[in-house]
Amino acid sequence: MVKKIISAALLAASSSVAAAGAITLYQDTATGFISTKPGPGRVKLGNFVNQEEIDSKIAKRELKLKKVLSKTENSESPEFPLGKETAPSMKIHAFDNPDMWLKIGIRLQGTFENRQVDYADRNTMDTDIWDAYLRRARLEVGVGFFENVSFAMDIRNDKANYANKGEQGFNIGDAYLKIKRPFGTSLINFKLYRAKIDISRTETVKSAYVLHYDRPHVADEAAQYISHNRRATNAQMYGNWKNKIHYQIAFGDGVYSGKLKDASGRKFSGKLDQKSFFYGGKITFSPFEGWEEKRRTETYFAKGKHFSVGASYWKSPDISYDDGIVAKKIDHRLINYEISAHYLGAFVQAEYFDFDGIVKKWGESEIGKSNGWYVTGEYLFKDFYYIAPFARYENWDKWKDAKGYDLVSKILGINWYLRGNSTKIGLSYQRDEYEKNIGNKMEDRIKLTSQWFF
Secondary structure, three states: OHHHHHHHHHHHHHHHHOOOOEEEEEEEOOOOOEEOOOOOOEEEEEEEEOHHHHHHHHHHHHHHHHHHEOOOEOOOOOEEOOEEOEOOOEEEEOOOOOOOEEEEEEEEEEEEEEEEEEEOOOOOOOEEEEEEEEEEEEEEEEEEOOOOEEEEEEEEOOOEOOOOOOOOOOEEEEEEEEEOOOOOOOOOEEEEEEOOOOOOHHHHOOHHHOOOOOOOHHHHHHHHHOOHHHOOOEEEEEEEEOOOEEEEEEEEOOOOHHHOEOOOOOEOOOEEEEOOOEEEEEEEEOOOOOOOOOOOOOOOOOOOEEEEEEEEEEEEEEEEEEOOOOEEEEEEEEEEEEEEEEEOOEEEEEEEEEEEEEEOOOOOOOEEEEEEEEEEEEEOEOOOOOEEEEEEEEEEEOOOOOOOOEEEEEEEEEEEEOEOEOEEEEEEEEEEEEOHHHOOEEEEEEEEEEEEEO
16 A cells, blocks of 8 residues: 555656656655655655656667767677777767767788898899888878768878888878768769879778788889879769769879889989879779679678779879979879679789870880789688688789880788787788899798787
8 A cells, every 4th residue: 555655656746856866755654644745743765766767868868878979899790709890990979969970090000021132133232131110000080070071081100110211200191071972862972182082992992901011013103193192182073873883083183203203113303393183083883783892892701792893094194394304294194994802701803004104214205104903812711710811913014015124923921800900910921023124133021910900
């Protein structure tokens, strides 16, 4: 009977004390009357809660916290030896506006390396060097302003302690404003300022997701051939149709004199001026139903399947240079073809590059072409601790149809994904063969690599 009286009193009082979440009850010792107020002859029964109100408040608070604090683990990640892969960065939302957020992450890649160089010219001394350096050290930051507008950037100090370069210095990598679906369709999106242009699939894939930290030589040349580091300040529009067709078009700032090289690989030294923006675009296509690629990567962890082909055309015109002997105006043109596929643990990727506007040798006026290609792949053993052997073969003719300008590079290696791309280690052997006019040497490299990406 007393329980029924208390329940009735709680029900009657709940509307007035809902905000408090708990009430104190008193009982008259003579009449047994239950009251929420103290008085003569009344004894305190204790503090009681309206459980429904408390449950509702807890649920609302949990929902709010979920909007404010993002999970660090990727719920769709496989269970690696050290656990699930984590998100690329920590993401915190504003309490009063979940569309506003801040992301902070780190990317750290370390390399211990032995490099041996064997020169064909017996008058040049061979070298055997042991080196340890930070291949990449980056702080990544992202900010969300509105539902469809965000900003991303990173501060980096790559190749710190590489060879005899010391600690290097910090600089800005990506720094772009992204406007996503301003017209409510995935076909139209924008990026402004320092964002990658898609001159190559492997150069566009985030370095945390590539199989080998050093990309192919020919792809690295493409990264400087149209726009400095493929991300000098630009404006681009991109999008996709049902993930079947992806495209990007862009224009912006062109080449940088400090990264220009002739066919032999010798750096430019002189004056340079470019009077026009670069421009161009890329399109990729997934022809098979169910084989669409939703995110560009080289690491799939034996999940799903994809097949895509693509092509791009880029031009960086009106480059006027004076190397002290020859003054000339040239145009850089780059055509790129790509094909990639994966099925569960098997992955393969290949690209072809065609360069037009190559200077054969600084101090001379001959202009020509260069082309090259590579193929790479890995097989991941999901049931054997996520160990994945990989290989890459590259052939680059640095001055087309002439002898003595070929570079051949071969890599064999193995990656161990301890926590996906969040934590992984690798071991690789690389042999690069340079013909007579581009170095006349052979390089062998053994690398022990590691990555921490959070």
